[in-house]
Amino acid sequence: MAALEYINIKKCFGPVTVLPDISLTIPHGSFTVFVGPSGCGKSTLLRLTAGLEDVTAGVLKIDGEDVTDKQASARGIAMVFQSYALYPHMTLADNIGFALKMAGLPKAEIRRKVESAAEVLQLTPLLARKPGELSGGQRQRVAIGRAIVREPKVFLFDEPLSNLDAALRTQMRVELAQLHKRLGATMIYVTHDQVEAMTLADRIVVLNKGVIEQTGTPMELYTRPQTLFVAGFIGSPKMNLFSGKVAAAAGAHTFGVRPEHIDVSENGGEWRGEVRFVERLGSDTFLHVEVPEIGLIIVRMDGTSTYSGGSTIGLTPRAGFTHRFNEQGAAI
């Protein structure tokens, strides 16, 4: 049985249709990431799941049960907000235990559950403090703790790492992945950051303008993007995409090749161009190569690459690693 089923879900805000028709199944225990650019409807889909917004049409099932018209608290979900949404006047213990208090659990049981969640998240020494006295990372943990104690069927994360600095974000990403492994719970995670999506998810749902572009594992999306949008969105730096003669020669409207799937040679090569700019990241080097008949191509090289700006080099897309798309943007 699927943990979540979205059946022809439609959501309109007044005259604006944000999600025209979403149908999606999310398996038990999966870590599913909704990813897409701002305004693609990913947060709306999450809020519909949480019960914070009403669906305009369609059915939402959690654990096989129709929850479309159920209140947020009755759906068996817990949500971690982008802003953490901690109650500033309550201690951490009260924050984490609030849902249990609302559910009318005995005080001793609340304390036991709160302490156990705090231990998992290394928050035990901080339980008597208030959120204002904590760092961003600690607040994030409290928000997760508040979700854990409810023992929900589904965890919902709304861009939970976007307020953290880069180093902390990486650390929290690892912690979240470990948490998912330990709890084995179904988690849905919304982000616009495709790196987060790739590293955390075992399934990614790419949304664009309210429509699901593609669903699959991170590597499926990376190696076999079904649409031009997914090809351009997943991967950093972006896939090189060209239309015109090169694409026509390959029998496509748009032709794509990832920066790491281009072989470089001093002489020869399918295309020849001039290195305009070199980005050195240490582990990788990105060459920005201007090819006269195509335009700018980005090539990923080893960090030890010695090419410099101004030199002319040959580029050859690696066979079997190219992508072709028709006029509608669908993979051929």
Added chain:
Amino acid sequence: MYDDGKLTTIFLFLPPALVLFTIFVIWPILNATNFSFYKWSGYGELTNFVGMQNFQRLANHSIFHQSIWNSVKLVLVSLLIQIPLALTMALLIYKKTSVNTAFRLIFFAPYILAEVATGLIWSFIFDGDYGVTAQITQALGIDPIYILADKNYAFLTIITVIIWKYFGYHMMIFIAALQAVPHDLLEAAEIDGASPWRIVWYVKIPLIAHAIKLSAFFAIVGALQVFDIIIPLTNGGPSNSTHSIVSYLYYFGLVQLNVGYGSAVGVVLFLLCIVTAFSYKRFAIDKGGEL
């Protein structure tokens, strides 16, 4: 040590404020304290020193006791009825919709009215001979009702008018505070299973506690200073039963040309205000954090 810039700032900006504060606050207080030890009509030299007599007289004056009790009643009503009413209304209409905006305007409008105008309007409404009350009693064919002349109802009427006039002000303070409560917190509480009432109790009210404390402070100080609604409504009557401390001061001090006695009342009122303000700060604000 202060550097030159700071010293210049102090010398430039402190004196005007200090001079104004001294002329309009400190000096009158000191003067009034001085007058309170004299029997003085307000004209001529201060010659008739009577020591503590004015204070003894007011301590034994039953009308003064009644006016203090009335002021206490006003404070209690402000805190126990006006503030909860304002909070309830604020919770009902704080969300930004056009209907709510209309209600906000309606409830806030009485606050904009001048106190004296308010008093005159309501005295017309309650007028048993020519006012709205008279029209109602005539229409119903019953005997005229003189609410403001009835000892049992006159002060109750004043209280009602004061609540009507000022609750909108407190409501607006609460609305501003409620609108600043992050929406995420309310949604988090909703997901946590809190009912609307519990969200109010556990999230909204604690988060606007600072505004409630501030409002309560204004309500207390305002209640102690009520004057210009009482004068046009009842002028302290019937039988001096509806005086507040300030209207008592006005009537027995200024109208009856006992400026010395009035000053003694003023000194008592001043001390009462100071004690109330500092106690409130000490017990309600300092204990519960910043205002």
